[in-house]
Amino acid sequence: MAEQSSGYLGAAQIREIAAGLGMRPTKQWGQNFVVDANTVKRIVRLAGVGQDDVVVEVGPGLGSLTLALLPEVGHVTAVEVDPTLAQALPGTVGRLAPAYADRLTLVQADAMQVRELPDPQPTALVANLPYNVSVPVVLNFLELFPSIERVLVMVQLEVAERLAAAPGSKAYGVPSVKAAWYAAVRLAGTVPRSVFWPVPNVESGLVLLERRPAPSTDASRRDTFTCIDAAFAQRRKTLRAALSGWAGSAPRAEECLRAAGVDPRTRGEQLGIDEFAAIAAARAALGPTTPGD
Template sequence: MADNDEHGTVAGLLGAAQIREIAARLDVRPTKQWGQNFVVDANTVRRIVRVAGVGPQDVVVEVGPGLGSLTLALLPEVSRVVAVEVDPTLAAALPQTVASLAPQHADRLSLVHADALTVRELPDPQPTALVANLPYNISVPVVLGFLQHFPTIRRVLVMVQLEVAERLAAGPGSKVYGVPSLKAAWYADVRLAGHVGRNVFWPVPNVDSGLVSLVRRDPPVTDASREDVFACIDAAFAQRRKTLRAALAGWAGSAPRAEEVLVAAGIDPRTRGEQLDIDAFARIASARLALGCPS
């Protein structure tokens, strides 16, 4: 267990007072534009690292490191941390913070000043895990984008808005099951890994947070491409309350054609999208391809 200093801060990690001091020195004010809520509780970042299950063999990509709370908790535990930060002030300051508070691990940090939504390449060695306190407004596209573009990532542990966490981890039949649930399930086994209170952040958000764990697995077996399957999912949930026969009419070419596709896939046309798992949608997309429906 890490030692505490006289202020109660876990040694080597940032506490609330230090975070405010660094922010004041940099003249940083958390902005809604970049969804910035900085973690000010050292025990929370230690918990994230523990739940993530990362170790000396891992290269971790961290999106939105902010002032460095989670970065400092990760560096002693892993081979390398690749921090992706869009804010130019924070990107410039992070290496200095690490050099000051964890000089023995400073060589393990790589800084990428970029928008995580547009990142398509990262320095070698390639990441094996994504661990982050994600800005709430981009959490789902970041998770799905990194799983798509960086196949070396085998595990993900992210802190996101609780509602988003529940949606990502939901299964068929759940009220919050939908497009994010299914697209995440294409890549990984997903579970809600914990709840996080509001008081560990500065500024304090008006929502609770959750930890989501994703462990990559092979995608469903299908003749259709990922793009084909995702298009089917999007069509099914664009009109969530409709039967799949009706909801997939435009995607398949017509309602009768959609029914033909569904029957070929072994799906009752009266079913709604919220009742099906990712394997069923993969079968539907494959059936459409086999029947030669127009694109």
């Protein structure tokens, strides 16, 4: 196999490794491999990670981003669902970046099923995420691993825009509000289709999340997220109507909203995470519903 002294994988090397493994990218696992060295360098730069960081990478695939991360950070824990790719990655790193092979830990698992990771615990999530699981992976990892301070992920551009959207904007929705519980979120850039093999049917975007304290509220994250889901399930309705089932009745929803300082005629797309947390706290303070409510 041809090897690059730089340690980065180009299109020819990616196809060569894949052919040697007898595999082709599958839609089932959302596999689109980055074949451009400048793109993975850009991801690492925008992630702002350094030698003090432990990066968890979800979906390392054939190793393009892994090879770019290893010289720059203290450790990489790579979570790969495809058993063939998981088995091959340490060998690829050993050939192309032998000086950094001891910085890699491979976890062969479905990221959606991961509940714990081996030490050292991650300080950052940096990944080219499979589009079909990108939002739940980001939210789950922020919930499960409070040590993660920064997230830089490449996802479908539409998803990146949703995650980074502000209240009142067209793209604003459930992912936007839930991500804001954990972090300040912004769109960090776009990525052309041409850097992938195979070339996807959609544009990609880079989204940066920097952890911040959760809203100051007596409501739990779970209760707040349930409120958010209810508000956006009927997003064209006013919150008085949309939250009536969640609160127990329309009058009770209005009571919760007024207690939280929110106009009952407001729609969910106009509120930020702090307002939703206040509404959830108001409902908890009112206590359980009764038949007369």
